Amino acid sequence: MDSGMEEMIKLVGLGLDDARVVGIWGMGGIGKTTLASAIYAHISFQFEGCSFIENVREVLENGGLKTLHEQLISEILMEKDMKVGNIGSALSTIRNGICRKKVHIVLDEVDESTEFEKLVGELNWFGFGSRIIITTRNQHTLIRYGIKHIYKVEELGEDEAIELFKSKAFKKHQQMGGYGELVHCAVKYAKGFPLALKVLENYKPYEEKEWYFFTPRDRKYKNGKRPNRAAGDGYWKDFDSKLRIESNSSNTQI
Incomplete structure (x- = not known):
């Protein structure tokens, strides 16, 4: 396991009961998605539901929040072709259908144009031990979201x-x-x-x-x-x- 993985595992804090958001930031092409994918593959079996949404920025540009919510809910509930009417009904489904589940969610390539609550709702909707990982090129996105556990991806030596x-x-x-x-x-x-x-x-x-x-x-x-x-x-x-x-x-x- 390389140093980036080791540091991220510490920040994720497996075994702790809090629901936690961890941020990964760095320049484009630096390896944020690769690191998030490695973590996802390494720990996802420990959760009741999982979702990895790659390139959130592109998903929002092409299909909007509706497409993102449908993928998120379908993957966590393991039900194909889930449909939601609007943002309100999608968040209601997340709150009531995923309520208190221990989940692992990765939101890849997020920018600060969308509020965190509109992406996945409130953190306290999820069960103890839930982990959400956000990757972004902009550290201010993580600061705006109030994320305290942050890892910066550095260039390779x-x-x-x-x-x-x-x-x-x-x-x-x-x-x-x-x-x-x-x-x-x-x-x-x-x-x-x-x-x-x-x-x-x-x-x-x-x-x-x-x-x-x-x-x-x-x-x-x-x-x-x-x-x-x-x-x-x-x-x-x-x-x-x-x-x-x-x-x-x-x-x-x-």
């Missing part, structure tokens, strides 16, 4: 990022071999963001037929603005994979 990238991009038991410097470049480019690493991991250097090399901005195209080459700290350029490319730092072929 270099070693953690490298291990994550290696575990996804390379086959089991496969060594990086001559791709060590390429992996370090990819990790540096991702800047510790798990989502960026997830995108980069789809590039399998040992399977790819098209090859590219990276040129730092201060070495070539110093003032270049070509969008097809620009990549933050430098530029990517394709080249013939049969050419011999050597690393300046290790003097070995890549």
Whole structure:
């Protein structure tokens, strides 16, 4: 179990009788949903009813509170295609139908445009030991909701990022071999963001037929603005994979 999971388990406070809301906040792509999903999978069996609503902001934009409430009630009561008439009837169903149940709810990607009470009702409607986890990009959302138990997701350290990238991009038991410097470049480019690493991991250097090399901005195209080459700290350029490319730092072929 990694440090984020351990810290979240402490904040969730399993075994305590209070009904509690725990907030997770951080920048987009930092791993909030991944952490909330891991916690959900780890503890949901301990509850009478569970619901994980992914990307609440998008759900509200596309279907409104009615869609969110129908998913929430259906998942907790384990009844398919539950329908609600309006916000009032939905909250009444939550209060009376889920009353005093020990539940675990995850509301992913919430912003402060919607009041907490309109999402799930009053916290005291739920049974002792209930846990609601909210993920958001805005810490002020959690403060506005009066949430005291808050975890901030930090960027991965270099070693953690490298291990994550290696575990996804390379086959089991496969060594990086001559791709060590390429992996370090990819990790540096991702800047510790798990989502960026997830995108980069789809590039399998040992399977790819098209090859590219990276040129730092201060070495070539110093003032270049070509969008097809620009990549933050430098530029990517394709080249013939049969050419011999050597690393300046290790003097070995890549």
